[in-house]
Amino acid sequence: MAITSNLAEQVALVTGASGSIGAEVSRKLAHLGAAVAVHGRTQSVLNKLSAEIHRNGGNSEVYVGDARDPEHMITVATDVTRALGPINVLVALAGGEGAPSPTDSFDPERWLDVIDTDLNSVFYALRAVLPSMIEHGGGRIVTIASSAGRRPSKANAAYAAAKAGVVMLTEHIAKEYAHAHIRANCVAPSIAETTKLRDRLSAQTRDAIATSIPLGRIGQPSDIAEAIAFLATDRSSWITGTTVDITGGMTL
Numbered sequence: 134m135a136i137t138s139n140l141a142e143q144v145a146l147v148t149g150a151s152g153s154i155g156a157e158v159s160r161k162l163a164h165l166g167a168a169v170a171v172h173g174r175t176q177s178v179l180n181k182l183s184a185e186i187h188r189n190g191g192n193s194e195v196y197v198g199d200a201r202d203p204e205h206m207i208t209v210a211t212d213v214t215r216a217l218g219p220i221n222v223l224v225a226l227a228g229g230e231g232a233p234s235p236t237d238s239f240d241p242e243r244w245l246d247v248i249d250t251d252l253n254s255v256f257y258a259l260r261a262v263l264p265s266m267i268e269h270g271g272g273r274i275v276t277i278a279s280s281a282g283r284r285p286s287k288a289n290a291a292y293a294a295a296k297a298g299v300v301m302l303t304e305h306i307a308k309e310y311a312h313a314h315i316r317a318n319c320v321a322p323s324i325a326e327t328t329k330l331r332d333r334l335s336a337q338t339r340d341a342i343a344t345s346i347p348l349g350r351i352g353q354p355s356d357i358a359e360a361i362a363f364l365a366t367d368r369s370s371w372i373t374g375t376t377v378d379i380t381g382g383m384t385l
């Protein structure tokens with residue numbers, strides 16, 4: 134059987150596409166030939182990304198809204214299917230850590246907000262695309278956790294618990310839907326130099342972090358996007374239910 138790595142005539146939905154990692158993933162999937170539905174809350178950023186994809190010869194549509202709203206995600210999946218065709222690839226990246234805070238003083242409303250953003254949003258995206266993937270003979274799903282969900286860290290406990298939940302949710306989906314030719318995998322980065330992070334770190338802190346990483350540098354969004362693209366194509370056709378730690382050796 135021929136193994137192809139290109140995504141020609143495939144449709145991918147990327148949530149969190151307005152973030153640095155999501156934008157890089159969207160560019161990469163478009164480069165591999167997929168029509169990419171880019172989802173997030175910031176329309177101006179998504180419009181720019183989509184225009185860039187079109188300029189480079191790709192196909193893309195913009196979808197704006199809250200990934201924490203299950204009905205909105207159903208509408209997105211329906212609209213993507215109508216505009217681009219059935220969704221073959223879901224990359225669920227919407228999320229965010231929020232400020233760390235001791236658990237004993239963690240505000241319960243904030244706790245729910247983090248769980249909603251980082252875990253429930255993944256379930257809502259899955260719920261929106263799975264029926265069509267089953268109907269059309271399969272699909273590939275890539276979720277994003279974090280090193281914070283793999284072992285205790287300085288991140289907040291809600292984020293860590295949500296991301297650990299994403300790992301298990303992904304494993305569960307992999308097992309539950311393997312019979313339907315749906316593969317589901319997760320990536321768990323430690324630190325990626327997004328625009329937001331770059332704006333926040335002094336050169337000194339950045340160098341100190343880079344020095345503490347065995348491979349000697351902070352990860353780039355392209356490092357994460359490369360692994361996601363691999364998991365989204367047939368090149369990873371016998372890989373499912375796994376979580377790829379992308380850390381430069383940081384968690385060893």
Ligand SMILES: NC(=O)c1ccc[n+]([C@@H]2O[C@H](COP(=O)([O-])OP(=O)(O)OC[C@H]3O[C@@H](n4cnc5c(N)ncnc54)[C@H](OP(=O)(O)O)[C@@H]3O)[C@@H](O)[C@H]2O)c1
Pocket residue numbers: 148149150151152153154155172173174175176198199200201226227228229230250277278279280321322323324325326327329
């Ligand atoms: N950067 C890292 O070092 C790192 C490490 C481990 C894991 N991660 C994970 O990687 C993913 C992407 O993060 P990033 O670093 O690229 O951060 P980012 O630049 O802040 O991107 C976050 C993305 O998620 C979207 N998003 C957040 N809440 C949403 C909501 N309620 N509805 C719809 N979209 C929502 C944002 O949309 P808008 O901006 O349009 O609101 C944005 O597109 C996150 O899940 C994060 O937890 C990042």
